[in-house]
Amino acid sequence: MEIIIISVFVLGYFLITIEHSIKIDKLIPALAMMGIMWAIIALNHMEVFDINTVTRELEPTYIKKILLHHLGLTAEILIFLLGAMTIVEIIDFFRGFLGIKRLVKTRSKTKILWIFGILAFVLSAIIDNLTATIVLITLLQKIVKERNLKLWYSGLIIIAANAGGAWSPIGDITTTMLWIADKVTPVSLFMYLFIPSLVCMVVPFLIASRLKIFKGEMEIPKEVIDMEENKYGNKMLFIGLGSILFVPIFKTVTGLPPYVGMMLSLAFVATLAEIFSNKKFNLSKVDEDHDKESDHSPVHASLTKIELPSILFFLGILMAVGALESLGILYNFADLINETISNQDVVIVLLGHLSAVIDNVPLVAASIGMFPNVINDPLWHGIAYSAGTGGSMLIIGSAAGVVAMGMEKMDFFWYIKKITIFAMIGFWAGYGTFIFMRDFVL
Numbered sequence: 251m252e253i254i255i256i257s258v259f260v261l262g263y264f265l266i267t268i269e270h271s272i273k274i275d276k277l278i279p280a281l282a283m284m285g286i287m288w289a290i291i292a293l294n295h296m297e298v299f300d301i302n303t304v305t306r307e308l309e310p311t312y313i314k315k316i317l318l319h320h321l322g323l324t325a326e327i328l329i330f331l332l333g334a335m336t337i338v339e340i341i342d343f344f345r346g347f348l349g350i351k352r353l354v355k356t357r358s359k360t361k362i363l364w365i366f367g368i369l370a371f372v373l374s375a376i377i378d379n380l381t382a383t384i385v386l387i388t389l390l391q392k393i394v395k396e397r398n399l400k401l402w403y404s405g406l407i408i409i410a411a412n413a414g415g416a417w418s419p420i421g422d423i424t425t426t427m428l429w430i431a432d433k434v435t436p437v438s439l440f441m442y443l444f445i446p447s448l449v450c451m452v453v454p455f456l457i458a459s460r461l462k463i464f465k466g467e468m469e470i471p472k473e474v475i476d477m478e479e480n481k482y483g484n485k486m487l488f489i490g491l492g493s494i495l496f497v498p499i500f501k502t503v504t505g506l507p508p509y510v511g512m513m514l515s516l517a518f519v520a521t522l523a524e525i526f527s528n529k530k531f532n533l534s535k536v537d538e539d540h541d542k543e544s545d546h547s548p549v550h551a552s553l554t555k556i557e558l559p560s561i562l563f564f565l566g567i568l569m570a571v572g573a574l575e576s577l578g579i580l581y582n583f584a585d586l587i588n589e590t591i592s593n594q595d596v597v598i599v600l601l602g603h604l605s606a607v608i609d610n611v612p613l614v615a616a617s618i619g620m621f622p623n624v625i626n627d628p629l630w631h632g633i634a635y636s637a638g639t640g641g642s643m644l645i646i647g648s649a650a651g652v653v654a655m656g657m658e659k660m661d662f663f664w665y666i667k668k669i670t671i672f673a674m675i676g677f678w679a680g681y682g683t684f685i686f687m688r689d690f691v692l
Contacts, residue, residue, distance in 0.1 A: 251294050252577060258286050259570060266567075267607065267646070277559045280566030287573040288317065298576040320572030326430050326509050327423075327568065328561055333512035334420065337490050338381050339552030340523045345480040346487030347385045354393060357467040360459045366390065366403060367455050370410035371448070374650075376491050379415035379422050379638075383407060383650040387657050394468065402463050404658045405669035406455060409642045409676055411650045413451040416638030417443035419498055419508075423564070423649070424614040424637045430508055431618050433630040436498040441692060442631040442684065450639050450680030454672035482526045486519075493519050523548040560649075567611050575619035583620060595685065598632040602640025602677060606647035610637040628688050635684055642673035 262283030266276040291298065291313060298316050341347065354365055366386055373382035386407050394400045415421030419429035419436045428434045458464065480486075493515035500511030527548050574580050591597050605613055614637050623629045641648030645655050645665040654660060 251290060251296060252579060255287050255290055255573065255577065256579065258283050258290070259574060262570065275559060277563040277566060280563045280570065282566075284566040284570040284573070287570055288313075291573060291577070296577065316576050320569055320576070323431070324565060324568040324572070326507050327427060328564060330426065330430065330509040330512050331423070331561065331564070332556060333509065333516040334378065334494060335381075335556050336516055336549075336552050337494060337519050338377050339555045340519055340548055341486050341490040342385075342555075343523070343548040343552055344483045344486040344526070346483045346485075346490065347389070348480075348483060350385070350389060354389075357469070359399070359464045359466060359468055362393070362468075363403065363406065363459055363464055364455065366407055367410040367451060370407045371414035371451050374411040374414035375418035375421040376494055378420060378426075379411040380649040380653060382414070383411045383653055384657070386411075387654055391657075396468070399463060399468070401658060401660055401664065402458075402461075402668070404654045404660060405645075405665060406458055406672065408645070408648065408651045408654050409454050409639075409669070409673050410451045412639050412642045412648050413447045413676065413680070415650075416450075416635050417447040420494060422634075422638045424610050425634045426508075427611070427614055427618065428630055428634055432625055433618060433623075434626060434634060436502070438626040439631065439634065442628065442687065443635050445687060446635055446680040446684040447639065449683045450635075450676040453679040454676040457675065458672060486523065486526070489522060490519055520549045523552075564611060568615055571615040571619065574616070580616055580619040583616075587620075594629060595632070598629070598636045599681065601633060602636030602681070603643065605637045605640040606643035610641050610648070613637055631688075632681075632684065635681065639673075639677050639680060643670055643677065645669075 262279040265272065265274065265279035269276040269279075290296070298313060350369060354362060356362060356365070370379075370382055370386055373385065376382075377385075387404055390400060390403055390407070394403060412422070416425060417439055419425055419434070419439055425434070425439065429436070429439075494512075496515055497508055497511040500506070500514065501508050504511075524547065571580075587597060591600075601613055601617065614633060617633050617637075621629060641651065645651040645660060645662055651665075655662075655665075
C-alpha cells in the first residue's frame, strides 16, 4: 500500500508542476491527493506513528488523533498567513504602497533597476516575497511603458524578492514553515542568511546593470506623478509593516506560536483602519442592516481579497506530506539520501535546483520530516536559503515568479533565455558565501 500512496503523491506533485500546461489550478490535485492518501491509510488500517513520541499504534482511532496533530501544525501556518495577508490588504485599501512611488524620482533605467531591486529585497522580508512582487510590478506597470524593458525589470524583481524572503521568518512561506516548526530562529536566520541573500541579489543586478537594455533614461508618465494618495496611506503603511515586524518579537518574549502574535497585530491594525475610515467596527456581515456599511469597511474589503486558493493549496500539500511522515516514508527516504550522498551541501544544493521545477512548499515540508537536526543547525539555514532562492531559476519555481508570469504575461522560455542564468549565478554566489560564513565566520 505504501507504493500506492507514494504513487498518488508523485502523480499529484506532477499535476501541480504542470498546472499552467493543463490549465488546472494546483489546489485541485493538492486537495485530491491529500484526501486519497489519508483515505487509503484509513481503509487499510495502516500503521502510523506520532513523530513526537515515535510510538507506533495500530488502533484505527489513532488515525483521527494523528490527523488532528498534522491539522494543528498546518493550521498554525495557515492562520499566520491569513493574518499577514489581511494586514497587507488593509494597507493596500488605504493606498499605502503608493508612497513608494516617491522613491522613484530618477529617469535613469539603471538607477530604477536598483531602486526596484532594493525595494523588492527589503519589502519581501517584511510582507513576504509574493506580496512584494505584486506591489512592485503593479507600480512598475504604471512607470514603465516599454514592453521588453518591463519584462526585464519584472524578471530581476523575482530574483530580488526571493532573495529577500530567504533571510526573514516572515519573508517566504518555506522560511515561515521552518520557523513555526522550531527549526530556526529569526536572529540565527539573519546571522546566517542576510549576507548570502544580499549577495544572491546584488551579483545578478551588477551584471544586469551593464546590459544595453538598462542604458539611458526613460520618460515617467504624467499620471504617475499626479497619482492621488489616501491621507492615511503613509500611516497605515508604517503601522501595518510595524505590526508584522512585531510578531517575531512577540514570539520571542511570550514563547507563544507566531499566529497568536499575528492575530494580535491584525486586531490592532483592523481597529485603526476602522477608526480612520470612520466606519463601525465589523469583521463580517452580521445582519442585513449592516450589509451596506460593512461593504465599505476596510477590514471586510481586505478579507474579500485574500488568496483562498493559495491557503487551500497549502492545506492540501502539508496534510499530504503529513501522511508520508506518519507512515515513516520520509524517514526512510532521509536515511537513503544520507547513505547515498554523504555531503550535506550536495543535498541542499540539489534541493535548491529541484525547487525551480517543483513547488518548494512540499520540498521543505518533506525536509522538516526527514531530518532530525536540532534547532538552528546550519542544515536548516541552508535549506531556507536553497529553497527560497533556488526557485528563481525558473519562472514556475516560486510564488513570486508565478504571479509575475500572470501579471506581465511573461513567457516561460523567454525567462529561461534571459533571466535563468542571472538567477543561477546569484544562487551559487550566495550559497558560496553561506558556506564561507558557516565554516569560517560563524
